[in-house]
Amino acid sequence: MVLFILEQTSSRRSLSVPPLLSRTIFIDSGNTRVSNRPIRHAAVLRRELSARNVSYAALEQVPHVTSYGEIPVVVYHASPCGEKHGNFISASYQALLRRPEWRKRFAKVHSSADRAMPKSDCVWKELDSSMSSDALLMNIFCNPGVTKRRELSLLLGTEMGDLPEFGFKPRVPLTSGHAERTEIDMKLGSVLFEAKLTEADFQSQNAAIVGGYRDLEEVFEVGDLPRRGQMYASYQLLRNVLAAHALGLSFCVLLDARRPDLIEDWYEVLRCIKIAELRNGCRVLTWQELAPCLPSALQEFLNVKYGIVRKIGRTMGI
Secondary structure (H helix, E strand, O other), X not given: OEEEEEEEOOOOOOOOOOOOOEEEEEEEOOEEEEEOOOOOHHHHHHHHHXXXXXXXXXXXXXXXXXXOOOOOOEEEOEOOOOOOEOOOOHHHXXXXXXXXXXXXXXXXXXXXXXXXXXXXXXXXXXXXXXXXHHHHHHHHHOOOOHHHOHHHHHHHOOOOXXXXXXXXXXXXXXXXXXXXXXXXXXXXXXEEEEEOOOOOOOOOEEHHHHOOEOOHHHHEOHHHOOEEOOEEOOHHHHHHHHHHHHXXXXXXXXXXXXXXXXXXXXXHHHOOEOOHHHHHOEEEEEHHHHHHHOOHHHHHHHHHHHOOOOOOOOEEEO
C-alpha cells in the first residue's frame, strides 16, 4: 500500500508572510521519498465531488445527467414541478426563486455544455453543475436566516442580516479615465467575496491590461506580484483587491481547505499589498470554517454532497 501525506512546511500564517509550499511524502514498502512536484489538488477534489454527486443523485433520485470525460461531472436540472433542484438544498432553492435578482443568476449558460453534455432539450446552466462554486455559494448564503447568524457574521466581518448581492459589478478605475465593470461573486454588506471550488487557479491576464488599472502601483508592490512571462498570475485576486480599494470595502476569498494551492496563491498576492489598512481588510476563509456556523440541515447537505466538514483528514490511502 502507498500513502501520501500532505505536509505544510509552515504551520503558522500571517497577513504579511505566505505559507510555504507543501510537499508530498510518499511511503512505499518502508521507503520514504520527498517530492516537490505539485499535487493536482483541483483534479483530486473533482474526483471526490464526482463520486459524491453520482451517489447523491442516485440516492435522492433527482433529475440529472453525467458529462463525458475522464472525470464525469454530475449536472442537475429542476424537477418537473420546478420547485426543486438537485444541486440545491430545498430551502436555499426556494429562497433563490423568490428573489428575481438572485434567480437571474440561472441565466448564465454552461460554457462547455455543447461538447461535454449529452444532447438534451434543456439548456444547461452554470448553476446546474455539481462543480459550480457559485452554486455552493448560493446554497449557503440564500439559505433563510443564514446571514442573521451572529457566529457567521463575526467570522465574515459583516453585519447580521446583510442581504447578499450575487454577481456584484463594481467600477474599477482605469488609467484611461474609464472604469471596468467587472463581476465579483458576492457582495455582503461591506465585504466583497470571491468563491472557488474546483477551478484550476485565479486566472492570468496580460501585463498590459493589468497595467491599465489606475491604482495598481498605489495598492501593490508591482515588482513582487506573481508573473509568468508577460502574464500576471492570480488576476482575479488583483482585480478584486483593486475593486475593494476603490469602494472602501473589505475583500474575502472563500475556498476549500482541500485546495492548499489556491491558499498559497492568495498569500502570494496578499504580501504585495502596500496599504496596511487594505491588507488588514483582506482575508481567506475556507468552506470548512463556515460550516459550524450554519444550520444543521445545511451542514449535513454540505457534508454529503461536497465533503465539507469542520475538519478534514490530511492522510489519504491509495
